[in-house]
Amino acid sequence: MSNMFKPVDTTLPAKQGFWAKFKAFWLQDAEEFLKKEIKVELTPKQQKMEKEINEFLYQEVTWQKVHDFLFQEITFGKKKKEKQPDVVVNENQE
Numbered sequence: 161m162s163n164m165f166k167p168v169d170t171t172l173p174a175k176q177g178f179w180a181k182f183k184a185f186w187l188q189d190a191e192e193f194l195k196k197e198i199k200v201e202l203t204p205k206q207q208k209m210e211k212e213i214n215e216f217l218y219q220e221v222t223w224q225k226v227h228d229f230l231f232q233e234i235t236f237g238k239k240k241k242e243k244q245p246d247v248v249v250n251e252n253q254e
Contacts, residue, residue: 202210
């Protein structure tokens with residue numbers, strides 16, 4: 161019975177496996193996760209796009225703008241040029 165109380169091998173694995181990482185992430189405390197600061201760095205092109213999106217989302221909407229949008233003139237197909245009448249210039253008249 162003396163073999164029953166042998167010390168257990170307590171060496172930890174050198175590299176953490178996928179499932180251990182997954183369980184650690186999945187079972188972490190939600191409050192600690194939400195308190196972590198997230199830093200996002202954008203390229204100049206991404207910054208420009210983000211600025212344009214924000215300007216669109218936070219633009220001032222008035223009833224006049226809504227009316228103008230809803231009742232704008234819509235044309236389908238090619239717009240035909242109106243034929244202008246030929247103007248005859250009589251050079252003999254003074």
